[in-house]
Amino acid sequence: MANILVVDDEMGIRELLSEILSDEGHAIQLAENAQQAREARAQGAPDLVLLDIWMPDTDGVTLLKEWQRDGLLTMPVIMMSGHATIDTAVEATRIGALNFLEKPIAMQKLLKAVQAGLTRAQETVRSPSLAPRPAVAPPPEDGAVAAGAPFSAAMPQAHASVRGAGATAGEGHMFNLSFDLPLREARDAFERMYFEHHLGREGGSMTRVAEKTGLERTHLYRKLKQLGVEPGKLAKKNQ
Template sequence: MSTPSIATSSATSPSSVPFAGQILLLEDDPAIAQTVSFVLEREGYRVRACGWLHEARSALASNAPDLAILDVGLPDGNGLDLCRELRQGPLARLPVLVLSARSEEGDKVLGLELGADDYLAKPFSNRELVARVRALLRRAQAPVASTAPAVAGFVVEAEGSRVRFHGELLPLTRRELGLLLRLLKAPGRIHSRDSLLDAVWGMDADSGDRTVDTHIKTLRAKLRQVRPDLDPIRTHRGMGYSLE
């Protein structure tokens, strides 16, 4: 099988458009890759396009981007595999947008469970793509609230940018960190899914209750990796979650 030829846009961002960030694009369809690259470069982003999974891994190892856009079906694997790898490594908090022709709810939920920050189904409009990229980068750059009372087993460090659980540094994504800090801020209080969604994703988030549930699930799994005997996050049916 020959390597997909990814033709990146030959157009460069106008000098009047400031540099907006570095983006890794993993997309094996040359036409889509060229279109996405052109649209984003026109907005000031610098795009590195890859058509193979192994190329994207090499690109990430050599130069960490500000955001990754991952296709799902690829010649040598699945973009969701790379998403899962990112969440377990040093780039755990890298914003990830999944592009996929699979638009069923189950596919979106799977992508979110594996650590994607957003999921955009094909076909999509260029304006929506740019808006979602901007939103992800804006949230990634926003300071995370660090005020949290002391809760047994948890230590918030570096102005709220990381949390230790029983001495172990948790490899949290930005959304998982936001959820945990929100729960830590008011231990014992029941937080509704809507309030967690508004606090962590923002009022304009294009997400629902299932998004909160999937991120709570992955957060719980990471806590259990440190202390399998503990489950500090309590589910209140029909109401929400609390930290006990």
């Protein structure tokens, strides 16, 4: 898990980036202007900063210059803007920005840029910015859930409404799915358990779950919302 500071004067952008990056397991701090960003930086260097260029008080490039001048540019900074020129992007890179993202930001570009920034931070600063993902222990062979077992092992018994005849799934899990349910309810119940299983195993990472299930992230988000599955809660429960 990394500590990421998101600086943007648009509330919608802040909330969207916070939701996406929180789903990836990161701790997010929000700032709506340069002053709040200064205060956040004064409390300690985050592992990564996503910094908007156009803001009402002080623009992002000026703030970047301040941090460089004062020796505070010790973390990777990714600039964001929907109106910046190529010259602005080049200037920000010259000052010390690692990357530049143009709004609206595509999700895959965002995640790739963030991962590259965190990798760069690990290479240049020897600090535990990313915590190792907890190992997922296999469930007991008899289907019982041991005390303290990870959420993925306990998941098949999480829904009291899904019960009845047993249907065996892969990896030794026993899903108590009733064949007496209407088809739509039975399908939703299975899909809910299926996605919760993968979210539990992958530590709540939407990127890895999308790869495992073969779904695009946007489709996966819609599916989870439809099923009432909350990745953030599952990730916290699995930590």
